[in-house]
Amino acid sequence: AQSVAQPEDQVNVAEGNPLTVKCTYSVSGNPYLFWYVQYPNRGLQFLLKYITGDNLVKGSYGFEAEFNKSQTSFHLKKPSALVSDSALYFCAVRETGGYQKVTFGTGTKLQVIP
Amino acid sequence: DTAVSQTPKYLVTQMGNDKSIKCEQNLGHDTMYWYKQDSKKFLKIMFSYNNKELIINETVPNRFSPKSPDKAHLNLHINSLELGDSAVYFCASSQAAGGTSYGYTFGSGTRLTVV
Numbered sequence A: 001a002q003s004v005a006q007p008e009d010q011v012n013v014a015e016g017n018p019l020t021v022k023c024t025y026s027v028s029g030n031p032y033l034f035w036y037v038q039y040p041n042r043g044l045q046f047l048l049k050y051i052t053g054d055n056l057v058k059g060s061y062g063f064e065a066e067f068n069k070s071q072t073s074f075h076l077k078k079p080s081a082l083v084s085d086s087a088l089y090f091c092a093v094r095e096t097g098g099y100q101k102v103t104f105g106t107g108t109k110l111q112v113i114p
Numbered sequence B: 001d002t003a004v005s006q007t008p009k010y011l012v013t014q015m016g017n018d019k020s021i022k023c024e025q026n027l028g029h030d031t032m033y034w035y036k037q038d039s040k041k042f043l044k045i046m047f048s049y050n051n052k053e054l055i056i057n058e059t060v061p062n063r064f065s066p067k068s069p070d071k072a073h074l075n076l077h078i079n080s081l082e083l084g085d086s087a088v089y090f091c092a093s094s095q096a097a098g099g100t101s102y103g104y105t106f107g108s109g110t111r112l113t114v115v
Helices: none
Strands: A003-005 A010-014 A019-021 A024-026 A032-038 A044-050 A056-058 A064-068 A073-078 A087-094 A102-104 A108-113 B004-007 B010-013 B019-025 B031-037 B043-050 B053-057 B064-070 B073-078 B087-094 B110-114
Touching: A003 A087, A003 A102, A010 A019, A019 A108, A024 A073, A024 A087, A032 A064, A032 A073, A044 A056, A044 A064, A073 A087, A102 B043, B004 B087, B010 B019, B019 B031, B019 B087, B019 B110, B031 B073, B043 B064, B043 B073, B073 B087
Parallel strands: A010 A108, B010 B110
Antiparallel strands: A003 A024, A019 A073, A032 A044, A032 A087, A056 A064, A064 A073, A087 A102, A087 A108, B004 B019, B019 B073, B031 B043, B031 B087, B043 B053, B064 B073, B087 B110
């Protein structure tokens, strides 16, 4: 069964600094990977995905993620953090075949400090 | 126009009651899901329907019963509510199973509190 791990419960970063939110995955076959963001009292919003191709994936709001097959990682990055980026971020992996169930990580709270 | 709408947004009810949560999507998506988010923000899939057919049925108590009258609607009925059912329930939809194309679109959630 596939799984995804987000090792940090919370990440603090100063406004204007680069940010990284970590994610590692485990899946048989080729991974389909996603990042979602959840603002308080809201549903999750899709940020970006990796299916195949370029290891650097660009998404919404200036976010990007780097797929690293050898390290089984899919870290979320942004060159310059904004206070408005403060939210809960979820990494997710989709199983290969079957009914393509998506499993979410436990979430990482990003706090951008003014 | 809300893409995935859930009602009600808040639901407070006593133990033992039966309640329903409704979900509708106007995106023309084929697949719909119910997720449960607990107090620690952990998200767990409960059910998934593809074109009204149940395709994912995780290990949830059989007090939970999904119903999909058509591919735009997926409702969740819960019998004999327990304290442990308190959580936020999210409905989501995707163009195809697994959300490969454009990911999932989530509703804003239903906060269920059982007292």
